[in-house]
Amino acid sequence: MLDIQLLRKDIEGIAKRLKQRGFDLDIAEFNKLEAERKKLQVNSEKSKADIRNISKMIGQLRAAGHGIDDEEVGDLMNLSVDKASEEKEWDAKFKLNDAEFTRFLMVVPNLPHESVPTGKDSDENVEVSRWGEPRKFDDFEVKDHVDIGAGLGLDFESAAKLSGARFTVLKGGIARLHRALAQFMLDVHTREHGYTEVYVPYMVNADSMRGTGQLPKFEEDLFATFKNADEKLYLIPTAEVPVTNLVRDEIVPGENLPLKFVAHTPCFRSEAGSYGRDTRGMIRQHQFDKVEIVQMVRPEDSYTTLETLTGHAETILQKLGLPYRKMLLCTGDMGFSSAKTYDLEVWLPAQNTYREISSCSNFEAFQARRMQARFRNEKNKPELLHTLNGSGLAVGRTLVAILENYQNADGSVTIPEVLRPWMGGIEKLS
């Protein structure tokens, strides 16, 4: 959520910046709501003050020995009743306006940071850097992960039987490799990057989803379950949701910042609107595992943190020896809540292209404002903190990348050396 003060101060300027990311802010609607709000709130508060003062006077008279049936007291009581009906009217209108205002604000995306290039869609993202040399496959035909995996325990048919499209069953060594990847990532982030491992619920309430920005706008992307008829819980689309919401409605002591968490969780996404895209293989699934890194920091630190946090995700790719490139997303391609995002794209030889495997974002105070997540600053006052997160990495897609980049002519797959401790020392899947 954006700071309402900012909108009041410079609605035109804000609209212009939002336009860059393809969002049309309804200025007329805002001005209408704001004019109403001012009148309604002032009048409602004035009526309340009147009632309070009258009641206080009654209290004083009673304390001075006047009875309830005293004329002076009776007059005041009648006056208060009149004021109360006035107040009720103003207040009802104000509450309506307030609800409309919230609805209006909750669907306005974050402002892009000034360093974010302006652009319409992913074609206008900017490549920042590249790491690693894509391997040449001169001596044999490159297979994609579906073909390689077929002989190694990657089973889409069983998954289709159990659940339908966009699910995967892993068996044997490939299941172990999947687990090894997650463990490897967790160990690197906890031991080398200073993150605290957390285990969190995979089902969360609507408040949590609103806190990080998935609701109210993106309900169709989520899976939901029902505890009972009117109590809905959502399956997390990313660990970002439960982990970031750890600080919802909290005031963190300043000296505890930065908070750094890492979590390995499954993620559930309905993938509505992506019918027909990436239907082959396990690139786009309804359920996939991800290791997510999250930080809560002081506002002045968030942009340097975005760089180091992205670096933490890059470390994983480098240790695994997977070539990748780092993309700075343009205004039009960024997520709703983000002020600045880097995507890491891993080289997939079978697709002869780079594909997203990590997304690292600075949300500034956008999520914190929705969550009321604050810290105590130097002046001992509560102040909104900044939140960031990044995939470190998407485990399913990392598995795909390993299978494709480390495939051998005989259909086997070499295990990258750094993973072998988690693989019982074996060197190859075959």
Next chain:
RNA sequence: GGAAGCGUGGCAGAGUGGUUGAAUGCACCGGUCUUGAAAACCGGCAGUGACGCAAGUCACUCGUGAGUUCGAAUCUCACCGCUUCCGCCA
């Protein structure tokens, strides 16, 4: 699922209808004392929002919501959460 109890400021903990947004203690901040520190003493210290150039004024918040009342932390109802005991259970 059954029974009982409890939800007050950063924490602990008073407060059962009236100038209570809330005693007190701890923590925290400033000061006095001290060579320095500790102790002691003095002072300050909730959040959010509105109006205002400002000084400041006002409103809301004692788990959440509704109600009773001229007036609610205090009374009523519903909901949520927590604790304990019993039952069931991975």
